[in-house]
Amino acid sequence: MWTRPVAFGGIIGGEFGGSELSSYYPTPQYEIRFSPIIINGILYYTHFPGSMTYPTSWIAVDLHTGQTLWTIDQPRVSPKLLDSPSVATAGAVTLLRCGQILNFISPNQYGGIAYLWSMGTPAMVESATNIQAGSTTYNLFDAMTGEYILSIVNGTTFDAMTQDERGNLICYYINASRANAYNAPTLNKWNSTKAIMKYALKTGVISETHPANNLWSWRPPKGGIIPFSYGIEWSVPIATNISGAPIDLSYSGIASGVILLAQYSATGRVTGVAFQSGWIIEAGYSAVNGTLLWGPINRTQTPNTRVSFGYARNGNTVYAIGNGVFVECNINTDNITCYSLYTGEKLWGPKHFPNVHPIGHFGWQTVIANGTIYIWTYGGDVYAVDLTTGNVKWEYHTPSGGIESPYGPMPLWVRPTGTVAGGLLFLSEGHEFNPPLFRGAQTIALNITNGHLVWNITSFMVNSVKAVADGIMVGLNSYDNQIYAFGKGPTKTTVMAPNIAVPVRTPITITGSVIDISPGAQQPAVAMNFPNGLPAVSDDSMTKFMEAVYMQQPMPTDVKGVWVKLDAINVYTGEVLDIGGTHTDSAGFYTVSWTPPKEGLWKILATFPGSKSYYPSFAETSITVTAAPAPPTPPDYTPILTGLAVAIIVVAILVVYDIISVRKLRK
Numbered sequence: 001m002w003t004r005p006v007a008f009g010g011i012i013g014g015e016f017g018g019s020e021l022s023s024y025y026p027t028p029q030y031e032i033r034f035s036p037i038i039i040n041g042i043l044y045y046t047h048f049p050g051s052m053t054y055p056t057s058w059i060a061v062d063l064h065t066g067q068t069l070w071t072i073d074q075p076r077v078s079p080k081l082l083d084s085p086s087v088a089t090a091g092a093v094t095l096l097r098c099g100q101i102l103n104f105i106s107p108n109q110y111g112g113i114a115y116l117w118s119m120g121t122p123a124m125v126e127s128a129t130n131i132q133a134g135s136t137t138y139n140l141f142d143a144m145t146g147e148y149i150l151s152i153v154n155g156t157t158f159d160a161m162t163q164d165e166r167g168n169l170i171c172y173y174i175n176a177s178r179a180n181a182y183n184a185p186t187l188n189k190w191n192s193t194k195a196i197m198k199y200a201l202k203t204g205v206i207s208e209t210h211p212a213n214n215l216w217s218w219r220p221p222k223g224g225i226i227p228f229s230y231g232i233e234w235s236v237p238i239a240t241n242i243s244g245a246p247i248d249l250s251y252s253g254i255a256s257g258v259i260l261l262a263q264y265s266a267t268g269r270v271t272g273v274a275f276q277s278g279w280i281i282e283a284g285y286s287a288v289n290g291t292l293l294w295g296p297i298n299r300t301q302t303p304n305t306r307v308s309f310g311y312a313r314n315g316n317t318v319y320a321i322g323n324g325v326f327v328e329c330n331i332n333t334d335n336i337t338c339y340s341l342y343t344g345e346k347l348w349g350p351k352h353f354p355n356v357h358p359i360g361h362f363g364w365q366t367v368i369a370n371g372t373i374y375i376w377t378y379g380g381d382v383y384a385v386d387l388t389t390g391n392v393k394w395e396y397h398t399p400s401g402g403i404e405s406p407y408g409p410m411p412l413w414v415r416p417t418g419t420v421a422g423g424l425l426f427l428s429e430g431h432e433f434n435p436p437l438f439r440g441a442q443t444i445a446l447n448i449t450n451g452h453l454v455w456n457i458t459s460f461m462v463n464s465v466k467a468v469a470d471g472i473m474v475g476l477n478s479y480d481n482q483i484y485a486f487g488k489g490p491t492k493t494t495v496m497a498p499n500i501a502v503p504v505r506t507p508i509t510i511t512g513s514v515i516d517i518s519p520g521a522q523q524p525a526v527a528m529n530f531p532n533g534l535p536a537v538s539d540d541s542m543t544k545f546m547e548a549v550y551m552q553q554p555m556p557t558d559v560k561g562v563w564v565k566l567d568a569i570n571v572y573t574g575e576v577l578d579i580g581g582t583h584t585d586s587a588g589f590y591t592v593s594w595t596p597p598k599e600g601l602w603k604i605l606a607t608f609p610g611s612k613s614y615y616p617s618f619a620e621t622s623i624t625v626t627a628a629p630a631p632p633t634p635p636d637y638t639p640i641l642t643g644l645a646v647a648i649i650v651v652a653i654l655v656v657y658d659i660i661s662v663r664k665l666r667k
Contacts, residue, residue, distance in 0.1 A: 001472065001486040002066030002520040006034065007049045009481025010552075027052070027463050030415075034476035034483065036467040037099040038063060039114050043467075043474060045483075047071075048095040058096050058116075058146060061170045063472055065519045069210050072146045094139060102193065103167045106216035112167065113218070114143035117192075136228075138192075140220065145277055150224035150229070152161035152195055159251035160259075168193040169412055172259060172287070174238065174251055182237035185249075186291050187259065193232025196220050205275065236290035238461055239283055242298060243661040245279050249296070253321035255368075257309035258293060258341040260319060260326055264307070278303035280328075294344040305332040320375075322368035323387055329375070331364050336375070338390060348390040355395060359407045363414035367425075374425050374448070376418060381411035382427065384451060392453035398429060404440040404636060407431075413462035421446055421468035428461040428475075443475065456542050458551060459484065480551065489518035491536050493564070493617040495606035495654035496599050501624040504599045510579070512619065513588045514562050514608045535588025536562050539612045559586040564608055571601040571622070579604075 007022045008166050016022040026032045031052045036042040043061040048054075097119040103112045118139045121475065136156070140149045158171040169192035176185045199205075201583030205221045238249055238261065249261035262284045283295030284332045301307050307330050316431045322326040325347065329336045337349030353375075360379030366372050372393065376382045386389070398410040405411065406601040413428045420426075430441030437460075445457045464476035472487035475536040495512035502508055515533035522527055525532060526549055538560040547553040561584030568577040577597070584590045596602065603622045610616030 001064075001487050001489055001518045002523065003484050004061070004066050005480075005482045006047060006475050006476060007481040010479065021439050025050070025595070026437065026460065026481065030463075032465065033461060034464040035096070036465060037096065037116070038467055038469040038474075039099045039101060041470055042069060042143070044096060044099065044116060055095070060146060063474070063485070067519070069419065070146055074644055086498060094137075096140075097138075098169075099143060100163065100192075101167045102218070104193075104218040104509040105166065107220075108216035109218065112459045115149075116141040116143050116146070126630060140179075140192075140196075141290070142424065149220055149222060150196070150226060152226045152228050153193070155228035157163070158190075160254045162254060170272065172251065172254065174249075174261075175235070176248075180235070184237040184240050184656045185259075186235045187238050187285055188235045189213065189233045189287075189290065190228070190231045191233050192231055194233060195226050195228065196224075197223055198230040224440060233559070234290050236285075238285070239292070239296050242281060249283060249294060252282075253319045254287055255322040255326075256341050257287045258326045258646050259287050260321060262286060262319075262586060264301075271378075275304050275306055275317040276301055280307060283340075283345065284341060293342065302330060302333055305330050307331075320366040320368055322666075323371055325387055327366070327368075327373055327387075329364055329366070331361055334360075336390070337384065338387060350386070351390040351392075353381070353383055354392070355397065357397070357409055357411070359411065364419060365412075365414040367418050367420055370448070372448070374418070375419065376414065376427055378411050378414050378431070379407065380412050380429075380447060382412070382425070384448065390471055396451040396453070398444075399439060404438075407473040407622055410440070412440070415462065416464060417465060417471070419466045419468055420448060421473070422471065424454060426466050428464075428466075429458075430460050430462050436598045437479075441479075455543060456488075458547050458553070476662070484550075485520075489516050489536075489614050491515060491608055491614045491617040492517045492533075493606055493608045493619040495566075495604055495621050495622050497604050497623045499623075501626050502596065503628050504596055504625050505628060507595045508623065509591060509593055509594055510566060510604060510606075511591045512564070512590070512606050513590065514564060514584050514617070515588050516614065526550070534584065535559075535584065535589060536608070536614050538562055538584070542613050559592070560609060561585050562611060562614070564590050564606055566594075567605045567607070568594075568596070568602045569605060570598075571603055577602075583649075599625045599627050601625075 009026070010024060011017065012022045033052065034045055034047050041063045043063045043513060044506050045059055046055045046399060047057045047059050048495055049056055056073065058072045061067065062069055095118055099119050100115045100117060101112045102115065103109065118141065121162070131451055136154060138152045138155055141147060142149060156173055158170045158173045162170050164170050171190045173188050174185055175188055177610035178184055180186060200219050200221055203221060205219050221399065239247065245262050247264050252262040253260045262280055264280040278301055280301055281296050282299065284293040285291065286293055294463055298434050307328050321341065324341050325337055325338050326341055334353045335350035338347045339345065340347055343457055356377060357379030359375030360376040364375060364377050371387050373385045374382070375385065375386055382396040384393040398412065400408060401410040410429045410430045417428050418425065424445045427444050427446070429444065430438045441460045443454045443459045443461050445454045446452065447454050461475040462480040463478055466473055468474040472485050474483055474485050476635050477484050492515045493512065495508050495510065498508050513533065514536045516536045521534035534549065541556065541559045544556040548555040563581055563583055565581040568579055578595050579592065581589050582592050601622065601624055605620055607618045608616055658667055
């Protein structure tokens with residue numbers, strides 16, 4: 001639908017051209033350059049035009065048009081924070097971390113208010129759910145304008161960030177210190193709304209005269225500097241031993257109101273993921289009040305294998321978790337086992353995956369949605385597994401990468417870049433930013449019901465989180481360092497017919513076009529290449545055509561157009577005549593010959609019914625059909641014939657008279 005650059009991208013050319021090293025910086029796959037936030041049809045992101053060490057601005061973009069709504073070159077924070085260790089220089093750009101819609105409901109007011117949060121300083125960020133280590137200041141901004149509101153200071157690193165049913169920003173973390181009343185590590189819950197409300201009461205922003213009534217009003221103080229401790233809802237001790245043996249539980253996931261903690265003994269590391277020595281200890285705690293729900297349980301595992309999903313943060317097991325269950329996946333034995341989040345009871349497994357490519361053992365990743373766990377491997381394998389039974393619903397395997405892939409099949413990126421939305425699973429092919437840049441990578445969209453490939457397009461999105469909202473998917477393509485927006489495009493249909501009256505049963509020519517009027521079609525490069533408009537094309541032609549339009553790839557020679565239906569409607573009687581239909585050509589043009597069978601004033605309706613790629617459109621024109629002209633009246637030859645007959649008779653009489661006269665003379 002549109003593209004916009006975030007940095008110079010593609011082939012450098014010039015003195016750097018002609019080698020495998022002649023491409024602009026696409027960022028290593030371990031640096032997430034594009035972490036999109038979408039609220040109310042607005043896309044927000046931190047702009048990194050160069051190195052990850054210096055973001056230059058925040059940008060707000062209309063998701064539907066790609067147009068910039070505002071840019072903040074240096075998000076402003078309170079002057080009181082300029083000497084804070086978390087702000088390197090005055091007005092430094094902090095990391096745009098998340099969005100929030102606070103749906104505040106009370107007897108005094110109700111309704112959602114949208115905010116943006118910045119947390120921490122620019123650095124390598126591998127997950128959208130984990131706050132960067134060292135983050136201590138969290139800044140609140142208005143999502144409509146980007147204006148700074150307040151800061152929460154002296155915080156800590158969060159293990160999990162989520163929201164409750166009212167949109168309150170909820171964060172959980174483990175404090176490993178024993179310097180507390182419990183003399184034990186604690187599990188803690190923090191609420192941003194609680195922190196702001198408590199500060200507003202204490203500072204008189206809202207009066208304490210009637211605390212109950214004033215808690216009905218949401219009044220975040222402009223320029224407020226709020227202690228982090230104001231937002232702590234509870235702090236509870238966690239288990240430190242099992243059967244007398246010491247344990248050290250760490251955060252592993254949260255879903256369905258349950259926090260999962262786990263520990264295992266690492267035997268070594270490969271690509272940042274630890275192997276376990278034969279056991280994993282797990283426990284479940286309530287996300288509501290921190291109560292221990294079950295465990296700790298010591299589970300026996302296959303020694304020296306990785307029982308994690310995707311990657312392990314700080315050596316901890318990261319599970320697939322959701323829909324009331326958590327799933328342990330053994331990457332080396334190709335097995336998965338499912339447990340209840342509420343009781344810790346094993347529900348099924350281990351189940352073995354079929355047809356896993358050996359390269360797949362380098363890493364797996366997952367997403368849970370609609371009672372199904374979707375699993376993809378580095379080796380290009382994708383599986384949909386029913387969470388109730390453990391049965392594999394379908395499997396998909398990427399095709400061979402040929403000489404472009406050293407792995408055999410096209411690998412799938414196993415960092416958290418998979419997204420489920422609109423009945424599709426979006427995944428990214430490719431790996432290895434070191435030269436030569438991985439070639440032929442695709443973004444693929446799989447049908448989550450049957451695993452069929454719905455569409456694919458050339459793009460290297462392994463360093464971009466893909467976000468979907470309002471039927472539009474956005475991601476950063478490292479091949480050219482541009483944000484791409486994919487979705488159904490709007491169209492414009494035209495129709496023309498003779499503008500003079502035509503007699504009935506006289507053939508006429510009807511012409512028109514179907515044009516793609518997506519915002520991208522108005523971008524200068526596209527508009528110059530298609531001065532008559534960007535043609536709408538068939539779904540089968542979409543991938544190659546879009547690559548040619550937006551990615552400087554060769555234009556395919558077999559582009560097919562779209563179907564257009566034509567009808568004639570009598571303006572006075574409403575009678576409808578089916579003219580038929582036709583396909584547009586590769587330029588978006590169509591033409592139809594029609595012989596009007598009846599006279600009258602007719603409206604010609606051209607309808608493009610839409611497709612999987614485009615929304616429908618229509619156009620109208622009109623023609624006047626008159627009665628056929630009366631046949632010409634034949635000439636009346638009677639007088640001529642009568643005169644001729646008389647003349648013939650006269651001549652005949654004269655001839656006879658002459659003959660008689662001659663005979664008389666002879667006598």
